[in-house]
Amino acid sequence: MIEFNLQKKIGTINIDVKLACKKREALSITGESGAGKTTLLRLAAGLEKPDSGFIRINGQTLFCSREKINTPPHKRKISYVFQDYTLFPHWSIEKNILYTALDKDLGNYLIDHFNISHLRKRKPLKASGGERQRAALAQAVARKPDLLLLDEPFSSLDSKNRKIASEYLYSVRDIISCPVVLVTHDHEEALYIGDSFCEIEKGGIKGGSVISKRSFSYAFS
Amino acid sequence: MLDLKSLILTVKLAGIVTPFLVIAVLPAAYLISFTRFKGQKIVEAALNLPLFIPPTVLGFFLLIMMGPDSFPGSVYEKITGSRLIFSFEGLVLALMISNIPFAVQPVLTAFRKLDKRLIEASQMLGFNRFKTFILVVVPNSVSGIASSAALVFSHCLGEFGVVLMVGGSVPGETKTASVSIFESVEMLDYSGAFKMSFILLAAGFFFSFLITGVLKND
Numbered sequence: 538m539i540e541f542n543l544q545k546k547i548g549t550i551n552i553d554v555k556l557a558c559k560k561r562e563a564l565s566i567t568g569e570s571g572a573g574k575t576t577l578l579r580l581a582a583g584l585e586k587p588d589s590g591f592i593r594i595n596g597q598t599l600f601c602s603r604e605k606i607n608t609p610p611h612k613r614k615i616s617y618v619f620q621d622y623t624l625f626p627h628w629s630i631e632k633n634i635l636y637t638a639l640d641k642d643l644g645n646y647l648i649d650h651f652n653i654s655h656l657r658k659r660k661p662l663k664a665s666g667g668e669r670q671r672a673a674l675a676q677a678v679a680r681k682p683d684l685l686l687l688d689e690p691f692s693s694l695d696s697k698n699r700k701i702a703s704e705y706l707y708s709v710r711d712i713i714s715c716p717v718v719l720v721t722h723d724h725e726e727a728l729y730i731g732d733s734f735c736e737i738e739k740g741g742i743k744g745g746s747v748i749s750k751r752s753f754s755y756a757f758s
Numbered sequence: 759m760l761d762l763k764s765l766i767l768t769v770k771l772a773g774i775v776t777p778f779l780v781i782a783v784l785p786a787a788y789l790i791s792f793t794r795f796k797g798q799k800i801v802e803a804a805l806n807l808p809l810f811i812p813p814t815v816l817g818f819f820l821l822i823m824m825g826p827d828s829f830p831g832s833v834y835e836k837i838t839g840s841r842l843i844f845s846f847e848g849l850v851l852a853l854m855i856s857n858i859p860f861a862v863q864p865v866l867t868a869f870r871k872l873d874k875r876l877i878e879a880s881q882m883l884g885f886n887r888f889k890t891f892i893l894v895v896v897p898n899s900v901s902g903i904a905s906s907a908a909l910v911f912s913h914c915l916g917e918f919g920v921v922l923m924v925g926g927s928v929p930g931e932t933k934t935a936s937v938s939i940f941e942s943v944e945m946l947d948y949s950g951a952f953k954m955s956f957i958l959l960a961a962g963f964f965f966s967f968l969i970t971g972v973l974k975n976d
Contacts, residue, residue: 584878610881617882619875627897637883680883 539684539716543580543590543600552576552587552740556747558716558733560595564747565731566720573740574720578686581718582617583610594683616677618690623673624661630672631657638679643712647675651705667698671705678713687719691726703729759950763930764938765957771846771934772914775853780907782854783861788891791869792877809859817923820852824924844926849934852924853914860909868902869895905969912965915958 542555552573558564568574579585581592589602594615599608617623624633630653638644648654651671656664661672670690677685687706691699703726710717710730721727727734736743783805789795790802808816824842825831834842842848872895880890896903918936925932927941935954942951 582882584881609886610878611884611886614884615882617879619879623879623882625876625879625894625898676883 538596539581539592539594539718541581541590541592543577543587543592545576545580545585545587547573547576550576550740552580554737554740554742556735556742558718560716561710561714562732563710563717563719563730565727565734566718566737567722567724567727567734568737568743570722572737574737575688577737578617578688578718578720581684582615582686583608583613584617614680614683615686616680616682616684617686618670618673618677618688620689621666621669621693623676624669626660626662628660629658630661630664630668633661634672634676634679637676639681640679643681644675644679647679647709647712648672650709651675665698667694667702670694670702674702674706674709678709681714683715685713685715685717687717687721689721690719692722699723699726706730759947760953761933761935761938761942761950764933764935765954767846767930767933768915768935771849771853772911774850775857775914776907776911778850779854779857779861779910780865780903783858783865783906784896784903785891787862787865787869788895791866791872792887792895805862806859808856813856813917813919814923816856817852817920820855820920820924824848824851843924844928844932846925846931849921849925849932852920853917856917856920857910857913860913861906864902864905864909865899868899868905871902872898908965908968912962915961 538557538559540557543552545552550571550573554573554577556564566574566577576585580587583599586607587600587602590600591598591602592600594613598604598606599613600606624630628636631648634648635641635644648657651674653664653668653672653675656668656672661669664672670693674690677687690706691702694702707730717730719727719730721730733747733749735747786801786805790798821843822828823830824834826835826841826843831842834847838847842851876894876898877890880894885893916936917934918940921932921934922937922940925934925937927933927937933941935958939951939954939958942948942954
């Protein structure tokens with residue numbers, strides 16, 4: 538389970554978010570551009586330091602301003618799929634996925650399952666955008682992280698490839714035993730992947746708390 | 759007459775200085791590019807200093823610093839039994855110091871051009887700073903590192919002021935191609951000076967072409 542309560546002032550936006558997400562659950566975060574969605578993920582990952590608050594994963598404190606704990610990003614065991622550029626351009630797709638995979642068999646399974654086995658020896662830049670993001674997902678999942686953060690992972694893809702990638706992600710939900718936090722501006726995608734939902738507005742959660750699938754589906758129908 | 763001995767010595771000198779210096783500046787360039795520390799600008803300015811002072815001035819200071827009365831010079835003499843100045847080893851050290859800016863600048867440019875998201879992706883994969891440096895930063899900066907090596911090598915081939923001050927002109931030990939050209943001209947051996955100069959000119963053009971024509975397009 539991940540719990541975070543984070544505050545950070547960036548320019549005119551005051552990020553102030555309190556959220557929790559259980560193991561095997563996916564939390565979809567939506568919101569307008571500039572609302573603070575990506576910043577929230579970066580704060581959770583340790584790529585940016587919050588002004589105050591805490592982050593706990595499975596009871597272990599990764600950040601706590603009061604206790605002056607700030608675990609560096611490389612020690613957090615968090616997988617982060619960025620909008621693009623998660624894969625190293627100088628490594629083959631296979632090496633990108635298997636080098637950091639905690640479970641090599643799972644890595645190989647994901648390569649086959651995500652239909653990228655024909656790209657094993659190819660460099661990421663020689664693959665299409667959709668294939669690259671599937672490889673990035675496989676890399677993130679094969680690490681068996683304590684938390685999986687997805688920052689608009691399919692936003693650079695066309696609608697057809699976005700749907701395919703979402704379906705691939707959905708198909709491995711059983712394999713992912715950690716909490717998943719997905720940031721997207723696509724409500725359909727949020728609904729498809731998420732179990733619970735929230736909308737970020739001006740750095741805070743709109744309405745103050747997360748909502749259920751039914752309420753979210755009703756709100757955006 | 760072509761002074762083959764000096765030419766071979768010069769290539770040997772450049773061949774030793776280049777890999778040692780380029781490898782030595784990589785961590786320094788990494789720290790300057792990707793971290794922030796107190797006095798960073800001063801360190802960067804110090805690394806660039808040899809660019810802003812005459813080679814003879816630099817050579818003079820190195821001569822004093824490496825002389826038998828200096829601390830490094832006396833320690834070296836105690837350990838090896840021979841003097842650091844007017845020796846091949848002393849020349850290697852002097853050229854490593856005088857070539858620091860030529861080694862650092864292309865590497866710094868390459869590191870600063872690197873997409874910062876790659877570093878973040880590396881951190882998120884659990885790589886610490888050292889692993890990120892070895893596995894991500896260096897392989898993605900190959901053309902900058904190669905430019906640095908080409909620049910240092912070609913500068914070593916033609917270095918004169920520092921070489922003359924620190925090494926003098928000991929045949930087979932410190933008499934490099936450029937010192938040989940200078941002596942040939944002094945002795946009015948224009949034919950020998952021309953042959954040596956032409957070889958250095960061709961080498962210079964080769965490295966210039968390598969840096970501007972090949973490595974920049976990489």
